[in-house]
Amino acid sequence: MEKCIFCEIANHNLPANIVFEDNDVMAFADINPATKGHLLVIPKRHFINIFDVDDAALNRILQLAKRIARIMPETVGCSGINLFHSAGEVAWQEVMHFHLHIIPRYNRKELQRPFVPHSTDRDELKEIALALNKKIKEGFCNG
Ligand code: 5GP
Ligand code: ZN
Numbered sequence: 001m002e003k004c005i006f007c008e009i010a011n012h013n014l015p016a017n018i019v020f021e022d023n024d025v026m027a028f029a030d031i032n033p034a035t036k037g038h039l040l041v042i043p044k045r046h047f048i049n050i051f052d053v054d055d056a057a058l059n060r061i062l063q064l065a066k067r068i069a070r071i072m073p074e075t076v077g078c079s080g081i082n083l084f085h086s087a088g089e090v091a092w093q094e095v096m097h098f099h100l101h102i103i104p105r106y107n108r109k110e111l112q113r114p115f116v117p118h119s120t121d122r123d124e125l126k127e128i129a130l131a132l133n134k135k136i137k138e139g140f141c142n143g
Contacts, residue, residue: 006097010044019068025060027068030101034111037076037104041065047098049087057098065100078104
């Protein structure tokens with residue numbers, strides 16, 4: 001099996017500019033930052049993305065992302081933050097080890113918005129919400 005870059009970083013087999021680590025999670029600088037201070041937060045255990053990460057790891061990742069987000073303005077001078085996660089090649093995921101991007105924002109124009117809201121059929125909105133709500137009631141969302 002091909003080696004996973006982020007497992008290698010988590011195990012200190014590849015260098016990275018580490019911001020924080022403990023036994024379970026790590027935050028480090030993205031090698032090609034979208035903006036100044038762009039970080040990645042990962043679980044040390046290998047999960048691919050949101051589809052398979054476990055709740056304990058996800059909770060730790062979000063907690064760390066929140067704490068780092070709060071010190072970003074005073075540290076790098078940003079005025080906002082985007083949190084970003086891609087799950088699947090179709091959604092632009094390139095590294096197949098769960099990671100949450102923390103992207104400091106300095107102005108509205110430095111990045112393109114990744115999605116453009118557009119109007120759609122009201123029946124479709126209702127249909128999808130009902131289908132998802134039905135699954136949730138059946139217990140498909142547990143675990
Ligand atoms: P994705 O497109 O999968 O959401 O994002 C992968 C991110 O990982 C990219 O922003 C890319 O710059 C970053 N990246 C890829 N390889 C390395 C690496 O070896 N070291 C670090 N620090 N970041 C990497
Ligand atoms: Zn990995």
